[in-house]
Amino acid sequence: MSGGGSGGSPGDGPGGRVRRLVMAAVLPIGFLGFFEVSVIPVIAPAIRQDLESAHSATQLVILAYTLPFALLVVAGGRLADLWGIRRVFLLGVGGFAAASLLAAASWDLPSLLVARGAQGMGAALMTPQVLTAIRFLLPAARRGRAFAMYALVACLATACGPLAGGFLTHSALGWRIVFLIEVPVGLAALAVGAWCLPGPAARPGRPGIDVRGTLLAGVGVLLLVYPLTSGTSWAWALLPLAAVPLVIFVRHERRVERGGGQPLVSLGLFRLPVFTAGLSVTVLVSVLLGAFFLLFVILLQDGLAYDGPRLGQAITPWAIGTAVGAALTSRLTRRFGRRALLAGAVLMTLGMGAFAWAVPMAEGMPAFAWALPMGEGVPALAGAVPVAGATSVPLALALAAAGIGTSLVATPALDLVMSSVPAGEAGGAAGMFTTFRQIGGAVGVAVAGAFFYALLGDPVSAGRAAYVRAFSITVLLDVVLCLIILGLIFMLPRSAEPAELTEPVTRPVALLFPGQGAQAARMGAGLYGHEPVFTATMDTAFALMGPEGDRLREEWLRERPSDLFDDVTRAQPLLYAVNCALGRMVMHRGVRPAALLGHSVGEMAAATLAGVFSFEEGLRLMRDRVEQIKDSPPGGMLAVAGSPGDLAPYLNGQVVVGAVNGPRQTLLAGPSGPLGEVRERLVADGFTCRPTRALQAFHSPALSAHAAASVPAWHATELRPPELPLYSAYRPGRLPDADVLAPEFWAGQPAEPVLFRTALDLMLEDGDFLLVEAGPGQGLCALARRHPAVVSGRSAVIGLLPARSGDDSRDREAVDAAFHRISAEGHPLDRRP
Secondary structure, three states: OOOOOOOOOHHHHOOOOHHHHHHHHHHHHHHHHHHHHHHHHHHHHHHHHHOOOOOOOHHHHHHHHHHHHHHHHHHHHHHHHHHHHHHHHHHHHHHHHHHHHHHHOOOHHHHHHHHHHHHHHHHHHHHHHHHHHHHHHHHHHHHHHHHHHHHHHHHHHHHHHHHHHHOOOOOOOOHHHHHHOOHHEEEHHHHHHHHHHHHHHHHOOOOOOOOOHHHHHHHHHHHHHHHHHOOOHHHHHHHHHHHHHHHHHHHHHHHHOOOOOOOOOOOOHHHHHEEEEHHHHHHHHHHHHHHHHHHHHHHHHOOOOOOOHHHHHHHHEEEHHHHHHHHHHHHHHHHOOHHHHHHHHHHHHHHHHHHHHHHHHHHHOOHHHHHHHOOOHHHHHHHHHOOOOHHHHHHHHHHHHHHHHHHHHHHHHHHHHOOOOHHHHHHHHHHHHHHHHHHHHHHHHHHHHHHHHHHOOOOOOOOHHHHHHHHHHHHHHHHHEEEEEHHHHHOOOOOOOHHHHHOOOOEEEEEOOOOOOOOOOOHHHHHOOHHHHHHHHHHHHHHHOOHHHHHHHHHHHHOOOOOHHHOOOHHHHHHHHHHHHHHHHHOOOOOOOOOOEEEEOOHHHHHHHOOOOHHHHHHHHHHHHHHHHHHOEEEEEEEOOOOHHHHHOOOOOEEEEEEEEOOOOEEEEEHHHHHHHHHHHHHHHHEEEEOOOOOOOOOOOHHHHHHHOOOHHHHHHOOOOOOOOOOOOOOEOOHHHHHHEEEEEEEEHHOEEHHHHHHHHHHHOOOOOEEEEEEOOHHHHHHHHHHHHOOOOOOOOEOOOOOOOOOOHHHHHHHHHHHHHHHHOOOOOOOOO
């Protein structure tokens, strides 16, 4: 696999060596993301002392990283779906490494805060790519082990942050070495990632990022995270305000989905029980860990006056337990399924409970001193001598047990969350996962910290016993969280493994062909002269059309076509030719489609590739059709965000339902005047409407007489039974031979409604497919991505061309990436163009 992105790809399945390099690139970055969060509270006092800053500097150093991270992490995940994993990963890692170097060289608090902010932005870009790379680049059979390694790295980083911070602050360079060691790690990951991660072609042709959704999500997350991490009382007043942008965000994302756009967050993921339950478990584990490590560090540093090395030794049993649990996870979940997670949750609960019991004993206090009132009896124990040997063993065992249990729960939950996500949503889901984990950790820190200090009272006057008692009581909250996690695990599948890991991944290819409205300037022109089959098909079309073909070729290749480009006499023959050229190109590479489905005029291309009539016959029939339609009265089509039932009161004999593309995606058709009147009424009543690129009233009675005029041309053509499964959006479902061989069926299509969603439902009921849109834009991709079969991951969808035409290089990159993805499904391809 080359760094240029054109060679090797997930489509071919990375070889063992390259796969190891992928993990070598992303896992250290996963470590840095967790390490950065856990180490700062430990080294913050040394930073404050060295830079001669006020006590509030601790919160500022934490917030300077947390806030930009929270603002940008969802967008950072989605950017991988738009620009490719490598580009975003390298940008984030490079920025993070440079910012770490700047942090190590900081000369005062403001310069450190600037560096910390840059670190947060870099982390927001690089951290989600770890999960995206595992989900998208590794074959399903190896993802369980990869996620286990990631969870091991995450847990070790969380545990090692305080440990390393304690040791390193006593080195010659002090706290600065913590930032310095991040630089070579980042540079190494940068070099390996540049070589082995796929380039921009890995995720081509997606619509631009949802800027408004990004801003709304960022503001909402900011209003959640800032009050939870700032430590100031006035900031808590901002917490309820977070609901406002988040509610607007959800409504906006739904609107984007209904309009056929690409939302920042696919809300349909939350309709998947596995995704929701797995994400809930993951978030609660983050809450638990955030609370526990904050309180444990406070207890050891402030309450028991541990220095750095002693603090590190105290946390070591947790790190060992985490490593043991992660090493056992894959084998245990494969053999025992959900029971392994339940065992982990029980072990985690017992470990936390035992820890609440063992800490007082280690300090020479009664085992249940946390249950005693803060009267004279407990403070009197402040000077007690810790019990030697015997009590330290239960303490270490409790920590190790909690660490093992956490790994047994967190790793399969993470695996379920990411493996239940369609590959096209992996980046956005990784951003969501990282955001929710960040919020969970912040909630744990805030709630546990507030509860702890409420029990403790004045930290200055509180003795060791007061710290131990407050800590032991607060740890009981973690026990409650463990019990909640235990209940949530029952919502997970019994196998505790996503179906994707136990079922064949290979899905047959189904080609989708778009219709009128998808045409665009230079659609697929980047392939002309580069892909021989595509070029030959287009040249054949232009030659068959004579002088008009030469004019159409010139119009097609213009950067800005004339106003006649959308006229039916130009748009439909050209769209038919491009659809057929793309379909022929796919089949020439050795792909035999298991299904063909077209939208509107796209059904003509589907029939051609199925062998019902030849390309030359189809072009002749298409030209005859448009000659009959071109003189029809002016009309159009209107896309409305509503169901046919919602729109029934607005319909009349002239304005009708022309197409149904989704549950709330309907096209109305009719003559210009009546359609304009209906549009005004719909807008006044709050419906979202958008005219399509059609100058005739397609799929309405206005074209009935004109469509009937083409019947003789169809009767003069020999129609043949399809050689490939042919699905129809006019007679939804697999098309029977009786309809295929009926000239009236084909001739009447311009006046009949297109029931694309019903046809797609029936096709996906017949099996799981890799849906490939063989046409300009990705309009059908956007419709199919919201189908439950695609959202659940049973089927998948890709486009051969980018969402927007005009960039020749993107056309070729998109086609290369599509063929890589088809190959990833197990379809052998002829590499010759």
